Amino acid sequence: MAHFTKATGIADWLDQRLAVNKLEKVMMSEYWIPKNINFLWAMGMVLVITFALLVVSGIFLLMYYVPTTDGAFYSVNYTIMREVDFGWLWRHVHGVAASVVFLIIYIHMFTGIYYGSYKKGRELIWISGMLLFVAFSAEAFSGYMLPWGQMSYWAGMVITNLFSGGSLHADGLVEWIRGDYVPAQAFLGRFFMLHVLLIPLAIMGLIGLHFGALRIPHVNNQDGEEIDFDAEAKKYLDGDSKNSKVMRFANDFMSKDMMVVGVYLIFFFYLVFYNYGFAMDPVNFDPADGLKTPAHIYPEWYFLWSYEILRPFNIDLGLVLFAFAQVIFVLLPFLDRSPNTCAANRRGKPFMIWFWLMLSNMIVLTAMGKLPPEGIFSTIGLVAAVLFVAMWLALPIITSMEKKV
Amino acid sequence: MENNSRRGFMGKAFGAVAGVGAVASLYAMKKSWDPLPSVKAAGFTTLDMSIYQENVMVTEKWRGKPIFVLKQSAAMLAKAKENPRDIERLVEISGAHYMVCIGLCTHLGCIPAFRTASNDFKCACHGGEFDASGMVQMVPPPRGFDIPPFKIDGTKLVLGEVGPEWQAMKDNGITL
Amino acid sequence: MKNKEPLILAVVVFFTLVTYYLVEPFAHGQMHKHVESEGFAYADLPAITKTGNAASGQELIMNAGCAGCHSIEAAGMPAPMDPVMAAQSYGVNPPDLSNAGAVFDAKFLSDLIKNPAHALNVEHKFDAAKGQMHPMVAFYGMGGDIDQEIADMVAYLQSIAVKAEDVTPTIAFETACGRCHAVGYEKWTQIGEKPKFKHEKDALAFDIKVLEYQDSLKAYMGKLPPDLSMYIRSRGEHFINTLIENPQNHLAGTAMPRVGVTAHSAEKVIEYLEDAGDPKRHERAAIGVNVMIYIVIFAIFALLWKKQVWKDLH
Secondary structure, eight states: OOOOOOOSSHHHHHHHHHOHHHHHIIIIITOEEESSOOGGGGHHHHHHHHHHHHHHHHHHHHTTOOOSTTTHHHIIIIIIIIISTTHHHHHHHHHHHHHHHHHHHHHHHHHHHHHTTTSTTOHHHHHHHHHHHHHHHHHHHHHHHTTOBHHHHHHHHHHHHGGGOGGGOOHHHHHHHHTSSSSOHHHHHHHHHIIIIIHHHHHHHHHHHHHHHHHTTOOOOTTOOOOOHHHHHHHHHTTOTTTOSEEEIIIIIHHHHHHHHHHHHHHHHHHHHHOOTTTSOGGGGSBOOTTOOOSSOOOOGGGHHHHHHHTTSOHHHHHHHHHHHHHHGGGHHHHOOOSOOSOGGGSOHHHHHHHHHHHHHHHHHHHHHHSOSOHHHHHHHHHHHHHHHHHHHHHHHHHHTOOOO | OTTHHHHHHHHHHHHHHHHHHHHHHHHHHHHHTSOOHHHHHTOOEEEEGGGOOBTOEEEEEETTEEEEEEEOOHHHHHHHHHSHHHHHTSEEETTEEEEEEEOSOTTTOOOOEEETTTTEEEOTTTOOEEOTTSOEEESSOSSSOOOOOEEEETTEEEETSOOHHHHHHHHTTSOO | OOOOHHHHHHHHHHHHHHHHHIIIIIHHHHHSOOOOOOTTOOTTSOOOOSOOOHHHHHHHHHHHTGGGTOOBGGGTBOOSSOHHHHHHHHSSOOOOOTTHHHHBOHHHHHHHHHOHHHHTTOTTTSOGGGTOOOSSOOOOOSSSOHHHHHHHHHHHHHHHSOOGGGOOHHHHHHHHTTTTOOBGGGTEETTEEOOOOSSHHHHHHHHHHHHHHHHHHHHHHSSOOOOOTTHHHHTOHHHHHHHHHOGGGTSTTOSOOOOOBOHHHHHHHHHHHHHHHOTTHHHHHHHHHHHHHHHHHHHHHHHHHHHHHHTTTO
């Protein structure tokens, strides 16, 4: 039995048993963050807040949602939206947050690409982050099924059809995934389970991994400078916080985090109350009808870029490229052959152009993915899809030619 | 650190503002648990008192609970008049008297059975008994059957609405 | 070191707005061509040239046999048959005319009495030349000036109706739309609001009547007109307005008739649909204001806290 002394107070009692003081130092007051960062570094906290909003609003929706094909639409659009006090608020928060979280994820991702925060020692942060992107995508997709509107049903139909593998005609697999010939009660039930239990657990585990992978390498900085955290921390603790290159996570960085969160929430709640159409598509306010496909169907905006990579080609090539697009981002730490960890604008023209072109191209793909596949839109979409693949194939080449900064 | 006290203040102030938001959210959450309007609207049952016969115990339904309606015979009424508390439990409509009460034992909530032979109620769970006007005649139930809020509307009884007769019963401690 | 944050913010906002613009307003504009409203002017219908006399109109309506199909509750004339039987005979239940004078446009009513298929914009379905007659019999005149007679009849209908400004959302919807469209969330069926039944048997009997009516309606229209409970959110105000004005605007070849409501009635129909599909809009707007004020205060306090904490760090 370890040695315990009479506690001097509640804090000491807990500290002797749970090492709360050490925990607090490691996670908060002596978790050192470089000062040379900007507000984009707060996107992680913004994501945590948004995830928390999703979980809390989700809990209240879960109390009244009925996971049957007969009851789902009514439970959402009548019971929750009309009857439950503030039910409309939980639904609006949940729908808007589910869409906005992807905006923040993309900003967070591209910040990491720009500043090289996936390189040398930080590969697992990047990989766990991409796994989180996949988990959030699965969570968003499964959640979208639940209101059982027209978009829910037909998105379910189309996405599960992808698993037929084109010329492989794996119809048996598709039926197994659905548990039926078409998306029906079995399908709704299992996606309800995934959305409410399994994927949230996976996300929470991955967040733990993501934070764990971050703790030892520490957060990157705007110049990609390799900081001697122990030396800088000592400077700070010895009283010279002004000249130290680092600051405490709590309360130094957290106060700036909260400021960014405050501004973000102004934008977020404006959307929740006044401009939510982008997140709650009108087509999904029609109850699901297996005998009628809507005139225009499209995935949620955050899936459009990869949807557009699938569309222009015949089904087999499309599926291959679609799979490529999902996986390729994960491999970034290994495809980038340059020795530089710094901002893109300092790595030389090739990578800088690559970065802005990749970002712009994904926006073009997103826009084309929403538009009807006709005329000039098809052409632009095809060019953008081919460019996407080409840019990834070119990445190892252009980065291996980079000079050390 | 010289600024410690002031930085502490601003941090606490921000914490307080955040706390206001948290409390407001808790209020919204509490309201989300309130019974839905459709549930509250369904909380009214109208009984047509002209259909009941003496000595025949009928079970109706109100807010998901059983309601015992027993039209009092002359014998039952005589017995009830012996005890002032008993007679006050009965509802009088168009000259007839009725026992109208929630059919749940006031001990722990089981539904007592009506015995036609003895015109009383026996609860199988712990042996409690109630007489024909709903008063306790054998423990363990602590009080007579509870009487649902009612309003007399001609020959009809609207359960769920508060009428003066029920209010009087409540004020006199006949029912909770 | 220069603070790059304003520039970074500008870049992030720029790309976000470009993406939003392309994915929302632009794409939706490409998918749904904008239809301009004509403000319920019914420009294709002839203008009114006569001043109607309500008393003459009453006599004409009695003698022209309108009550053979239409009830006029306000004048004490009940429906000749129940809705289900009427639907079996005519495809749809002929409307009660009590409030027709207030809900429908006068030009429309005039043209409707004279040439139903034309006013209702369903001549593609009921082509007189091919012998496909609209179930409503046209009025061929009672021997006098037909336009004067029609003006009189319209004047009478206007005299027995509520005042135009007193048309409520319920009156507007039930009169103009309710015989074809159910609104489940308001318990509205094509044969009237579903009452509360004590016995399940009676509730089921009512449901069966609704289904029988819907069968006749489906046969008449080609398919069952949709339930409109959530249409204000799935279609939006502008689409519904321009649809009501002229269904052919959006659904070429549709069997849905032009219902000929006034602009005011159309507004009331929209309000009815908003009450059905978005009843919490007022609460949402009110609470939204409070939340926005609070969150600005929150952000200000966070900013002040940050400034305090960072005094030691620069």
